[in-house]
Amino acid sequence: MSNSLIQKYNVPGPRYTSYPTVPFWDSSTFSSEKWKTSIKQSFSENNGELSLYIHLPYCESLCTFCGCHKRITKRHELESPYIKTLLEEWKLYLFLFETTPKVKEIHLGGGTPTFFSAENLKQLIDGIFKYAEKADDYEFSFEGHPNNTTKEHLQTLYNLGFRRVSYGVQDYNLEIQQAIHRIQPFENVKKATDLAREIGYTSISHDLIFGLPFQKMEHVVDTINKTLLLMPERIAFYSYAHVPWVKGNGQRGFDENDIPKGDEKRTLYETGKKLLEELGYIEIGMDHFALKRDSLTMAMNEKELHRNFMGYTTQKTNMMIGLGASSISDSWYAFAQNVKNIEEYSQLVEEGIIPVFRGHVLDKEDLIIRKHILNLMCNLQTSWESSDSIFEDLPNVVTALSEFENDGLISICRDRLIVNEKGRPFVRNICMAFDMYLKKSKPENKLFSMTV
Incomplete structure (x- = not known):
């Protein structure tokens, strides 16, 4: 190039x-009542089909590359109260629906969803479907941390209908891992990937990042070569988004000069792309690759690929409800974001208020x-x-x-x-x-x- x-x-x-985009939302013309009206309209037009994004914000340690809203803690006793609040928020939406919703898609994001125990994740999903049905062509996925995703996590979620798991890898070089505060050896990723395959997951994804601090060509090549030993069905090859003015000290653990930029950074991507394509991966949209057999490739070939706040997806729904602190929802006619503070979020839900604080009516x-x-x-x-x-x-x-x-x-x-x-x-x-x-x-x- x-x-x-x-x-x-x-x-x-x-x-x-x-x-x-979120910075240009006009919240001055947005209101909770307008949001509810748009939800009812979308639910009716789509015959009750919807997607769910569920934000699980807790992490045990801070990864300095991350741009997500999270709470760093080792207090696992916080899990149950948070799940209870998620299910109460779901009930607030259920009151708006005339019929039983049919869920086409669930994605558990974070934070670190596998911070939560398998038992608590089961309680969450069972609670969702106490008042909902699975659509005929549903697809459920979750983000797993390779260091703490257990066989129990994988088996429990598989039994609940999950067939896709995404593991955050980023880069295998130790110096880079130390800079971004994400230490995870290849052996941990291999174990988590192999376990998912043994249980029966049909689509495993690895998230890689180019443009990380101290990252050089040999690091990208080594990371992708190791990834190709495991051949995940999907690979997300993201550009590192350096936005310390948004995320505060989390992205200030290294000097600007430590980050590859411009043509140097783009060469990292082009080299990685070449390696992936040589092994049979097909480029999907922007930053994504998938094997020919994966549903993401099929959706692209059939012009049925969709993109929303969860990224690229095969499930085209015009309504996506985001549950949890900071989650973003989309009714097609309007966007809405939940309050970001966990305590404020919990308080609003307890008071019977859908906890959105800003949005945009299109x-x-x-x-x-x-x-x-x-x-x-x-x-x-x-x-x-x-x-x-x-x-x-x-x-x-x-x-x-x-x-x-x-x-x-x-x-x-x-x-x-x-x-x-x-x-x-x-x-x-x-x-x-x-x-x-x-x-x-x-x-x-x-x-x-x-x-x-």
Whole structure:
């Protein structure tokens, strides 16, 4: 890849797990009542089908690369009260539904979901389905820490319907692990992966990160070569998002000069991508790879890939309810985020209040642009051939996109935009051309990580 293109397009930009992105939500026009109305509308239109993201925020130690909302503690007696609150929050949503909900997707995220005991996780899932049904084509997944995911965790969740597990690996080099405060030898990852396979999990994912402090080419090559010994069905190969202005001291444990940047950082990704593709992995959207047999690859080939706050998914639901402190929900017509403080979250739920503190109600233009950005992030193309895909500023967007076309990153054919192979690394930048909020805003503070 041309270094000049990297220098040109490596600017701060969103990852587009939503549109509008969270910093540009208009909470002044948002209210709890509007949120409830949008939930009822979406539930009715989707015949009661929905996805659930459940945030389990506790971790025993702080990983300095992490951008999640978490609480560092070794007090496992906090598990049961938190699960009780999650189930009480679920009941608050159940009151809004006219019929029994059908759950297509569950993802347990964090934090560290495997901080919780297998017994408590079973209590959580059983509690969800006391008042809900599984959809016919459901898919349940969870994030596991290789150091503390036990056979009991895996077997219990498997018995409850889980078939996907994602393990955070990041990098196997000890110096890098010490810098990011995440010490886990290859043997631990292998044991957790092998256990999942023995039990019957059909899709195992490893999360890797490029651009970490002190990371060099040989570290990425070694990490991917070790990963390929285990051949997980999916690999997420994320760009390290250095946002210390958001996450405070958690990302200030090393000097800026210790972090690879620009063309050096992008070369780490391109090298990793080459190794993965040589072994049969297929690039999915942005930052993701999967084997040909995996459902994520099949969804991409059939143009059924979806993207939400959980990342890429095969389950296309227009409603995702987030349970837990800091969780984000999406009714398609509106977004809402729960309060981040665990004590405040628990207090609001105890008082019978859905614990959202901010959100955004999408207008007609938002919904049109949202579809364009989803198309680009999932299918690497979008079209404005139909009248319901046109918005007022579209001519100006197409004009702005001509620069990407001149650089060979995209092709524009009358009423269609296709991202070329050369343009894949810049898909976030291409989406930014459609982002009306980003264009109109001139933020004085840093909001996003670098795009390349």
